Amino acid sequence: MTASQREHATAAGSEDDPGRGLKALMDILAASPGAEIAAAADALGELPEAAPVRGPETGLVMLRGRIGGDGAPFNLGEAAVTRATVRLAGGAVGHAYALGQDREKARLSAVLAALWSEGTRREAILRDVLEPLAEARAAETSRTRREAAATRVDFFTMVRGDD
Amino acid sequence: MYVAVKGGEAAIANAHKMLADRRRGDRSLPAITVEQLVEQLGLAVDRVMAEASLYAPALAALAVKQARGDMIEAIFLLRAYRTTLPRFGASRPLETGEMVAERRVSATYKDLPGGQVLGPTFDYTHRLLDPELAADAPVDPAPAREHEGEPLTRVSDILAHEDLIERAFTGDPDQMPEEPSGDLTREPMEFPMPRDLRLQALARGDEGFLLALGYSTQRGYGRTHPFAGEIRIGEVEVEMDVPELGFAVALGRIRVTECQMVNQFAGSAKLAPQFTRGYGLVFGQSERKAMAMALVDRSLRAGELGEDRVAPAQDEEFVISHADNVQATGFVEHLKLPHYVDFQAELDLVRRLRAEFEAARAGKDDATAREAAE
Numbered sequence: 001m002t003a004s005q006r007e008h009a010t011a012a013g014s015e016d017d018p019g020r021g022l023k024a025l026m027d028i029l030a031a032s033p034g035a036e037i038a039a040a041a042d043a044l045g046e047l048p049e050a051a052p053v054r055g056p057e058t059g060l061v062m063l064r065g066r067i068g069g070d071g072a073p074f075n076l077g078e079a080a081v082t083r084a085t086v087r088l089a090g091g092a093v094g095h096a097y098a099l100g101q102d103r104e105k106a107r108l109s110a111v112l113a114a115l116w117s118e119g120t121r122r123e124a125i126l127r128d129v130l131e132p133l134a135e136a137r138a139a140e141t142s143r144t145r146r147e148a149a150a151t152r153v154d155f156f157t158m159v160r161g162d163d
Numbered sequence: 164m165y166v167a168v169k170g171g172e173a174a175i176a177n178a179h180k181m182l183a184d185r186r187r188g189d190r191s192l193p194a195i196t197v198e199q200l201v202e203q204l205g206l207a208v209d210r211v212m213a214e215a216s217l218y219a220p221a222l223a224a225l226a227v228k229q230a231r232g233d234m235i236e237a238i239f240l241l242r243a244y245r246t247t248l249p250r251f252g253a254s255r256p257l258e259t260g261e262m263v264a265e266r267r268v269s270a271t272y273k274d275l276p277g278g279q280v281l282g283p284t285f286d287y288t289h290r291l292l293d294p295e296l297a298a299d300a301p302v303d304p305a306p307a308r309e310h311e312g313e314p315l316t317r318v319s320d321i322l323a324h325e326d327l328i329e330r331a332f333t334g335d336p337d338q339m340p341e342e343p344s345g346d347l348t349r350e351p352m353e354f355p356m357p358r359d360l361r362l363q364a365l366a367r368g369d370e371g372f373l374l375a376l377g378y379s380t381q382r383g384y385g386r387t388h389p390f391a392g393e394i395r396i397g398e399v400e401v402e403m404d405v406p407e408l409g410f411a412v413a414l415g416r417i418r419v420t421e422c423q424m425v426n427q428f429a430g431s432a433k434l435a436p437q438f439t440r441g442y443g444l445v446f447g448q449s450e451r452k453a454m455a456m457a458l459v460d461r462s463l464r465a466g467e468l469g470e471d472r473v474a475p476a477q478d479e480e481f482v483i484s485h486a487d488n489v490q491a492t493g494f495v496e497h498l499k500l501p502h503y504v505d506f507q508a509e510l511d512l513v514r515r516l517r518a519e520f521e522a523a524r525a526g527k528d529d530a531t532a533r534e535a536a537e
Contacts, residue, residue: 023408026412072331074363076363078245078250079401081251147265148397150308155274
């Protein structure tokens with residue numbers, strides 16, 4: 001996670017825009033494999049009891065493209081998405097939405113989102129969950145980019161027939 | 164008279180057990196896992212997702228396994244599964260310009276910003292079977308080098324500066340629709356069909372059918388003079404507005420293939436000559452399908468661009484009505500189901516016609532014989 005991302009996420013905790021850090025957390029949780037989330041959440045110790053409000057359940061989201069890449073939207077096709085909503089004893093509610101069919105990931109992600117919204121353990125969530133997962137995702141993206149870069153063609157011109 | 168026929172139950176049950184046996188094959192070999200299919204037959208999984216119109220790699224891999232590798236059967240299975248799921252909503256349009264690309268090539272500009280990035284391509288391989296692959300030899304990780312951070316500029320943006328290429332949306336940008344005009348999974352098809360619905364149909368259309376039609380345009384049946392302006396393959400983020408949150412969240416990334424075909428256009432009384440565009444976007448890594456889709460998309464715009472519609476690939480109703488392989492296989496394969504009564508009726512009819520034919524011929528023979536005698 002870059003300094004600006006960290007600032008962005010912690011600013012979330014601030015009163016002016018509580019949704020921003022939550023979005024950063026939810027984005028990273030959705031992008032991460034369930035096993036990694038579970039391992040990261042272990043570091044938080046005992047998680048509070050969370051009552052299921054909805055799901056976990058798997059459904060469809062229609063994915064849209066744009067005509068020509070930058071024009072009007074069209075329906076490209078659907079994706080399997082799993083979502084969950086939970087409520088903590090104190091009343092904080094958490095939601096999770098992610099591609100795939102991993103119900104345990106959705107449930108745990110919703111618990112973490114609810115904990116974040118509750119506000120008392122944000123530092124720990126940031127340190128143990130959000131940052132390490134964000135770093136792992138950034139490393140994967142960087143790896144993909146560097147592997148692709150290795151297949152970039154370096155053209156050179158051969159001078160011929162000038163003499 | 165209607166005669167109910169029973170008695171197939173035991174045969175059907177045993178046929179399904181035989182299918183399960185043949186699917187498993189030689190028990191001394193380990194069973195293939197869904198994870199192995201996702202990792203090692205990824206392009207087969209991609210094709211099933213694309214034509215089932217459902218992005219779900221593990222489910223698509225399971226379908227491939229269950230279908231014994233029969234792609235259309237696997238597509239059918241995944242389509243059937245999707246009908247059991249509720250729909251949560253629709254994503255924001257994917258921003259393919261922000262793709263984490265593994266591959267991006269252009270056949271129109273050698274030195275475009277971001278360069279020619281070949282990625283994991285079969286191109287330039289010699290297409291020689293590799294006996295070493297039959298053994299389980301270790302494979303090196305992909306080489307890597309520093310990424311310069313140069314964004315991959317779209318070819319259409321390069322040409323757009325001089326108005327040499329049409330814009331994706333030709334009207335007032337503020338008037339660009341926020342929603343597609345319809346959804347083929349919800350409403351029956353009607354012709355003529357707007358381009359957004361055609362693209363939905365093509366994105367889920369059969370790769371072989373679109374490939375053949377695209378090929379036909381190149382061979383002169385509705386020629387469109389195409390250049391592969393740009394092809395890119397990689398991951399794009401899916402974002403969805405979640406009403407209960409009041410903001411959009413990312414749901415993760417999916418892999419897509421995009422093709423921008425650039426086509427000659429001589430202009431008309433209303434429009435100055437400029438390049439036009441055909442567009443292809445497909446789930447997973449499938450350059451062939453994305454290119455074919457872009458060719459067919461452009462061909463189907465014949466009417467809009469004032470071109471003569473003379474070839475099959477320009478006939479919207481023909482192309483769209485026959486592109487879906489689940490529908491096609493359903494109708495073709497239903498012919499093997501019992502048609503005993505239909506056939507009995509036809510058999511009676513042919514017998515009667517033959518009797519009339521014979522009677523008429525006998526009559527004519529008599530007449531000819533009489534004439535000859537006279």
